[in-house]
Amino acid sequence: MKNSVNRELPDAIMKDLDYKPFESVDFGEPEIQRHAPKVRATTGTDKVVDSLEKVVTENLEDGMTISFHHHFREGDYVFNMVMRIIIDHGYKNLTLAPSSLTNTMNDIVIEAIEKGVVTNITSSGMRGTLGDAVSHGALENPVIFRSHGGRARAIESGEINIDIAFLGVPNADEMGNANGMNGETAFGSLGYALMDARYADKVVLITDNLVEYPNTPASIEQTQVDYVVKVDKVGDPDKIGSGATRFTKDPKELKIAKTVNDVIVNSPYFKDGFSFQTGSGGAALAVTRFLRQSMIDNGITASFALGGITKPTIDLLEEGLVKRVMDVQDFDKGAAHSMKLNPAQQEISATWYADPANKGAMVDKLDVVILSALEIDTDFNVNVMTGSDGVIRGAVGGHQDAATAKLTIISAPLVRGRIATIVPAVTTNVTPGASVDVLVTEAGIAINPNRKDLLEALKSVPGVPVYTIDELQQMAEKKVGKPEPLEFTDRTVAMVEYRDGTIIDTINEVKD
Numbered sequence: 001m002k003n004s005v006n007r008e009l010p011d012a013i014m015k016d017l018d019y020k021p022f023e024s025v026d027f028g029e030p031e032i033q034r035h036a037p038k039v040r041a042t043t044g045t046d047k048v049v050d051s052l053e054k055v056v057t058e059n060l061e062d063g064m065t066i067s068f069h070h071h072f073r074e075g076d077y078v079f080n081m082v083m084r085i086i087i088d089h090g091y092k093n094l095t096l097a098p099s100s101l102t103n104t105m106n107d108i109v110i111e112a113i114e115k116g117v118v119t120n121i122t123s124s125g126m127r128g129t130l131g132d133a134v135s136h137g138a139l140e141n142p143v144i145f146r147s148h149g150g151r152a153r154a155i156e157s158g159e160i161n162i163d164i165a166f167l168g169v170p171n172a173d174e175m176g177n178a179n180g181m182n183g184e185t186a187f188g189s190l191g192y193a194l195m196d197a198r199y200a201d202k203v204v205l206i207t208d209n210l211v212e213y214p215n216t217p218a219s220i221e222q223t224q225v226d227y228v229v230k231v232d233k234v235g236d237p238d239k240i241g242s243g244a245t246r247f248t249k250d251p252k253e254l255k256i257a258k259t260v261n262d263v264i265v266n267s268p269y270f271k272d273g274f275s276f277q278t279g280s281g282g283a284a285l286a287v288t289r290f291l292r293q294s295m296i297d298n299g300i301t302a303s304f305a306l307g308g309i310t311k312p313t314i315d316l317l318e319e320g321l322v323k324r325v326m327d328v329q330d331f332d333k334g335a336a337h338s339m340k341l342n343p344a345q346q347e348i349s350a351t352w353y354a355d356p357a358n359k360g361a362m363v364d365k366l367d368v369v370i371l372s373a374l375e376i377d378t379d380f381n382v383n384v385m386t387g388s389d390g391v392i393r394g395a396v397g398g399h400q401d402a403a404t405a406k407l408t409i410i411s412a413p414l415v416r417g418r419i420a421t422i423v424p425a426v427t428t429n430v431t432p433g434a435s436v437d438v439l440v441t442e443a444g445i446a447i448n449p450n451r452k453d454l455l456e457a458l459k460s461v462p463g464v465p466v467y468t469i470d471e472l473q474q475m476a477e478k479k480v481g482k483p484e485p486l487e488f489t490d491r492t493v494a495m496v497e498y499r500d501g502t503i504i505d506t507i508n509e510v511k512d
Contacts, residue, residue, distance in 0.1 A: 125395020176225025
């Protein structure tokens with residue numbers, strides 16, 4: 001079976017799991033019935049339990065689906081704490097459904113897979129040793145990779161039915177009111193965890209900071225919480241978010257960033273009240289710096305900035321260059337600290353951010369987005385999931401969600417090391433080319449032929465040479481040569497959903 005982006009999908013899996021192949025970036029306006037969690041009445045007494053082990057053993061059963069969030073990032077202690085109890089008690093056949101998986105979780109997930117504790121995973125991504133293990137067939141069933149918006153949609157529709165959500169928080173009161181803004185391990189927005197708190201059948205908050213009732217502002221409300229567990233430490237503050245953001249000094253990244261800014265400034269969308277989303281990498285942060293100066297020079301103010309937020313974006317807010325920041329997660333301490341101080345920095349849930357099946361997602365109001373890529377092919381399809389060796393080493397994240405913007409820019413070098421970034425066909429298709437408008441490299445730009453308006457607007461920008469994407473691909477190939485073809489088995493180890501729930505690509509087991 002082939003889908004509309006010419007990716008071969010295994011008939012058996014598609015039929016057995018009743019999946020539909022990807023057809024179009026146009027989601028349409030379907031009516032979707034929202035799933036409702038089970039509710040257990042709770043008296044006015046507090047919900048504090050002194051034993052996490054007791055909560056697990058009295059509530060978890062074989063075959064259940066459990067979830068976590070990744071806002072603690074590489075400083076997370078909660079995930080391993082819970083999983084150790086689960087493994088030691090010999091639970092089997094669990095589905096792991098976190099918002100994403102970080103490197104600090106890899107070893108214990110591999111152990112859980114090897115012992116049959118975890119037999120299914122759905123996540124935004126994975127990397128490191130876990131990505132390598134899954135790519136080589138460690139997990140019995142295919143992983144389902146969903147974007148942040150796609151996960152929110154799947155939770156709301158009941159496609160992901162979370163039995164127990166284990167949510168680490170930097171503060172909570174005795175009834176379960178909590179936020180991500182206060183405490184030693186504060187990380188800012190709880191955007192991804194809000195879905196789990198709202199829809200899981202049971203919600204367990206895990207904190208090292210019990211505060212006076214009622215705890216406000218409450219991102220997670222006591223109406224959603226079943227248990228509050230006090231532990232010694234929920235995370236390492238130094239690894240939750242980076243400190244002061246450092247702008248890149250790499251000449252290639254700076255050139256790409258300046259060109260991205262030139263594309264934005266000369267596009268039809270650079271006008272007063274425009275909206276944008278940038279990433280957290282070196283080139284993306286440099287774009288923010290160039291964009292700031294262009295906004296000052298042209299007397300332009302943005303209506304809002306969206307997505308994962310960094311301190312440079314907060315600086316724009318404080319300077320009055322951005323009116324609102326719509327914040328689903330914070331990448332550094334500056335952005336996290338700002339949330340409790342600035343009312344114009346609005347915490348948003350993953351559904352508000354990017355769920356295509358609700359009554360209005362923020363991504364659908366975006367004018368400009370800058371995204372990165374591991375690979376982009378000559379049909380403008382983008383891979384952010386697998387390396388050139390076919391091994392899983394990334395995440396869908398909000399990539400395909402934000403690509404619904406009016407101007408979607410992919411920034412990437414022609415080559416990384418000795419590996420071409422622009423290829424005839426991506427290893428794994430994550431974001432379809434129909435939603436990508438411009439590729440920016442250090443050598444020049446390529447514009448999707450479907451965007452004749454952009455071709456006209458950008459054809460003579462000083463210092464910005466325009467090529468076809470085939471020409472850029474040939475430049476990359478000339479630098480590093482043609483790669484050896486990859487060898488895979490016939491076994492599917494993962495499937496990538498588009499944000500509407502259809503399958504855009506599959507990932508096969510890598511041959512040793």
